[in-house]
Amino acid sequence: MSAEIIDGKAFAAEVRAKVAEHVAKLAERGIKPGLAVVLVGEDPASQVYVRSKGKQTVEAGMESFEHKLDASTSEADLLALVDKLNNDPAVNGILVQLPLPDHIDEDKVINAIDPAKDVDGFHISNVGLLATGQKAMVPCTPLGCLMLLRDYFGSLSGKSAVVVGRSNIVGKPMAQLLLRDSCTVTIAHSRTKDIEDVVRQADIVVAAVGRPEMVTGDWLKKGAVVIDVGINRLPPAEEGAKGKLVGDVDFASASDVAGAITPVPGGVGPMTIACLLANTLTATCRANGLEEPEGLTA
Amino acid sequence: MSAEIIDGKAFAAEVRAKVAEHVAKLAERGIKPGLAVVLVGEDPASQVYVRSKGKQTVEAGMESFEHKLDASTSEADLLALVDKLNNDPAVNGILVQLPLPDHIDEDKVINAIDPAKDVDGFHISNVGLLATGQKAMVPCTPLGCLMLLRDYFGSLSGKSAVVVGRSNIVGKPMAQLLLRDSCTVTIAHSRTKDIEDVVRQADIVVAAVGRPEMVTGDWLKKGAVVIDVGINRLPPAEEGAKGKLVGDVDFASASDVAGAITPVPGGVGPMTIACLLANTLTATCRANGLEEPEGLTA
Numbered sequence: 163m164s165a166e167i168i169d170g171k172a173f174a175a176e177v178r179a180k181v182a183e184h185v186a187k188l189a190e191r192g193i194k195p196g197l198a199v200v201l202v203g204e205d206p207a208s209q210v211y212v213r214s215k216g217k218q219t220v221e222a223g224m225e226s227f228e229h230k231l232d233a234s235t236s237e238a239d240l241l242a243l244v245d246k247l248n249n250d251p252a253v254n255g256i257l258v259q260l261p262l263p264d265h266i267d268e269d270k271v272i273n274a275i276d277p278a279k280d281v282d283g284f285h286i287s288n289v290g291l292l293a294t295g296q297k298a299m300v301p302c303t304p305l306g307c308l309m310l311l312r313d314y315f316g317s318l319s320g321k322s323a324v325v326v327g328r329s330n331i332v333g334k335p336m337a338q339l340l341l342r343d344s345c346t347v348t349i350a351h352s353r354t355k356d357i358e359d360v361v362r363q364a365d366i367v368v369a370a371v372g373r374p375e376m377v378t379g380d381w382l383k384k385g386a387v388v389i390d391v392g393i394n395r396l397p398p399a400e401e402g403a404k405g406k407l408v409g410d411v412d413f414a415s416a417s418d419v420a421g422a423i424t425p426v427p428g429g430v431g432p433m434t435i436a437c438l439l440a441n442t443l444t445a446t447c448r449a450n451g452l453e454e455p456e457g458l459t460a
Numbered sequence: 461m462s463a464e465i466i467d468g469k470a471f472a473a474e475v476r477a478k479v480a481e482h483v484a485k486l487a488e489r490g491i492k493p494g495l496a497v498v499l500v501g502e503d504p505a506s507q508v509y510v511r512s513k514g515k516q517t518v519e520a521g522m523e524s525f526e527h528k529l530d531a532s533t534s535e536a537d538l539l540a541l542v543d544k545l546n547n548d549p550a551v552n553g554i555l556v557q558l559p560l561p562d563h564i565d566e567d568k569v570i571n572a573i574d575p576a577k578d579v580d581g582f583h584i585s586n587v588g589l590l591a592t593g594q595k596a597m598v599p600c601t602p603l604g605c606l607m608l609l610r611d612y613f614g615s616l617s618g619k620s621a622v623v624v625g626r627s628n629i630v631g632k633p634m635a636q637l638l639l640r641d642s643c644t645v646t647i648a649h650s651r652t653k654d655i656e657d658v659v660r661q662a663d664i665v666v667a668a669v670g671r672p673e674m675v676t677g678d679w680l681k682k683g684a685v686v687i688d689v690g691i692n693r694l695p696p697a698e699e700g701a702k703g704k705l706v707g708d709v710d711f712a713s714a715s716d717v718a719g720a721i722t723p724v725p726g727g728v729g730p731m732t733i734a735c736l737l738a739n740t741l742t743a744t745c746r747a748n749g750l751e752e753p754e755g756l757t758a
Binding site for chain 2 (some may be wrong): 270285286287288289290291293294296319320322323328330334337344346347348349350351353354355360363425453
């Protein structure tokens with residue numbers, strides 16, 4: 163174990179404090195950012211996330227609007243709610259918690275959100291804006307990873323970065339963000355040949371595949387900085403117990419080789435909601451024609 | 461010189477013939493694809509392009525609508541024309557020739573085009589759709605490169621590809637297309653360190669930087685397939701003469717090492733307009749709820 167631990171929990175607390183500070187300044191102008199979170203159905207994990215989001219939103223001094231809909235809600239009714247929130251000036255950010263029940267078209271719902279209020283950054287307009295280097299709403303998890311990396315390195319220009327995983331939610335936007343910050347970016351995935359060798363080239367490794375402890379120490383260049391986006395629960399050791407939470411990186415072996423590494427839990431995880439709050443603040447500033455807070459956007 | 465020459469000129473003719481064949485079938489249903497090209501001002505290069513586009517559109521059996529506007533045309537008037545074309549059922553594809561005069565906001569004009577008619581694939585919605593793996597209109601030049609590569613390799617899955625250049629028009633959409641076809645994709649650019657070493661890893665090299673003969677043979681892995689997007693005119697040897705046309709790849713040294721390579725001219729160049737016609741056909745099929753022609757889209 164030689165790697166520096168990147169403390170995402172502490173950094174997320176700093177981000178939230180910065181957001182709260184800006185929110186307090188907005189209050190002097192009579193502006194209170196509002197985040198609407200829509201939950202359809204009773205998925206237990208989603209309920210936990212939505213509760214955390216609501217709690218942290220309020221703690222940052224913002225207004226939290228929770229809309230809990232029955233699992234049988236029709237797509238039309240959900241779209242009608244999105245439309246109402248789009249037109250509600252008290253709502254600056256709209257987040258529809260995924261996954262949605264099977265009878266609802268997720269893409270349709272996400273693309274019905276006003277892009278300016280799309281604090282998850284999943285609307286195709288925001289994806290397109292990010293990909294073309296324009297002002298966008300940026301997905302929260304990759305934004306959180308970017309903040310940790312910028313904090314560690316200062317400038318990312320010229321660093322070689324490998325993103326393992328090509329999801330629309332993490333891998334692909336992460337690659338766009340690293341490219342925008344002038345990294346040389348490689349996207350590796352399940353079809354990549356000799357993936358260990360590819361990863362071993364990189365100064366920066368972002369693992370976002372959802373496979374427990376896939377990236378081991380021997381995949382890493384000495385001194386590489388490793389950002390572990392994975393959150394996987396291992397099978398429990400004994401019946402009735404809870405399995406251990408691990409990332410996509412094998413922390414024990416990786417931390418012997420890496421220069422710095424995010425732990426799981428306590429690394430990227432806490433950054434996601436912090437960035438959701440940051441995005442809501444950014445959306446509020448843009449909606450009011452005010453300057454955006456520094457260091458809280460891409 | 462050992463590399464196979466990838467004959468883009470011949471391949472583009474095949475693509476145009478395929479398009480013409482489909483257009484003839486559409487004619488039996490009383491459908492005639494229409495492409496509107498809008499040119500603002502008198503830029504000589506743009507005039508040449510627009511003339512070629514119009515000619516090849518007609519040769520493929522499609523309707524060509526040319527709109528030549530004065531350089532002093534206001535943004536509002538241009539937007540009004542775009543709106544008219546959006547609502548004209550005879551127009552299936554709209555292309556606004558770039559660059560536009562300085563007093564007109566290019567992004568605003570491009571994003572005013574109906575995404576379904578955006579045959580250049582530059583609208584942020586199409587960029588977002590491409591980036592998320594959904595059905596999009598794909599930019600013509602990278603689509604042409606993809607067709608050449610698919611024709612050469614069959615499947616691209618698992619190949620390592622380096623795209624040199626990160627423009628919104630070529631480099632970035634090219635990377636998305638290669639990733640969609642399951643290549644391991646690296647994007648290199650002006651800030652990339654040891655760029656020769658990065659390029660030397662790749663089975664596929666797409667050069668799109670606009671720097672004459674930058675990529676030389678010693679940058680290449682033996683047998684790599686090289687797609688040269690660059691079109692650069694060297695300073696003429698004597699006054700009054702025309703300079704030689706070269707790519708971003710040094711053809712002489714590269715063709716000693718590469719397994720296959722596109723020449724300049726006669727490589728990627730002819731593919732761009734062929735893919736514009738293919739996109740117009742695709743847009744027409746989608747607009748009419750008909751099956752898309754095989755092999756002409758990403």
